[in-house]
Amino acid sequence: MKMLLDDSKLIYIQIADAILDDILKGSLKEDEQVYSTNQFAKLYGINPATAAKGINLLVEEGILYKKRGIGMFVAAGAKSMIINKRRKQFVEEYIFKLMNEAKKLNITKEELINLINKYERGEKR
């Protein structure tokens, strides 16, 4: 089976994101071993060098660490590092887009907060 890739994003970034998601969801825990480059290559049908690029990106960021001759592992504190990073991205990617779209639709800040509250209560509109 092949995992699906998104044409609009760089492949090695998608590999890195997949690992980050697994750590966030808790399916990959601290000090647990990550898939090897060859396993990723097989899973996604990509060149092992591309998979390695994604993994190395996370090693550089301190989210993964290497045990010589064994493989890559999740670093201690990886999850909180990811949460911090994603929170910054959340503002840039989601809040910005949300506010922008709201502006186009003439939705005020108060209405927006109201909508979020309603959404949380399970009301559609």
Added chain:
Amino acid sequence: MTYIIECEDISKSFGKTNALVDINIKIQENKIYGLLGRNGAGKSTLLNIIDAQMFPTTGEVRVFGETPFENKKVLENICLVKESGMFLKDLKVKDAIYLASLFYPNWDTGFAERLLDEFELDKNKLYKNLSLGMKSQLSIIVGLSGRSPLTIFDEPYIGLDAPGRQFFYDILMEDYMNNPRTIILSTHLIDEISNMLEEIIILHKGKVKIEGNADEIRNKAFYISGDKMQVENFIKFKKVLHEECMGENMLAVIYDSLYEKEKAEIYSSDLNISSIPMQQLFIYLTGGKMVKRGVINE
């Protein structure tokens, strides 16, 4: 860095036709290369020169550091799999495979047997009675089982149907990971193979249009879209392959490095940015008529 192939200023003319013009490329060891080009771009000519089946008009080629011409040591380590003309017509499949096993020093008989089984190819059929797809299968079996340090596939998979090609890609990747070697895939079916490639060479009208690491190439190719003024402002100093306008909206195809700062700028603006699939980039680079401005000199 170990180079398996070095081409220096290679040109090849057939009468008045210049099939190749000043080709300078270096192929590194144990990587998968994609040699991409439109029909008649010169892919097969280049591969035939590398395999010493054709002399260049000018220039020099070295394979494993030596000239390949009449050089047994070099040639027994190259396997060039072509679309046709590899086998004698009156041979049975099993005899063709036996003959091939004598050519290639690293031949893996067990692997050849496994592939024959998986492709369900009848060993006792005569080559001339095989269908186009079966001929492709036989070529692929020879190419993979040869385990040559330099293995070149010159579109032999063109005769296979989609599931057959997928099986070839899967088995090729599996075998590459188990037995790393230098592989060149020549094709115009770019969508299907682009993710498998580590390095890319795009030939266009006998010249190298682009070469380099596949991820680095992907990391330069973007669609930028949004408000016309904003897009125009952003692409002012970028290499633009293509642009389209519709009313106040604009889509630009750029092939250029983007700084992190510029990407952040896009994310916090109304502009949209998206990677370009390799096949689409190939079309923009070689489509000719679509390219309005921007010259790539790489």
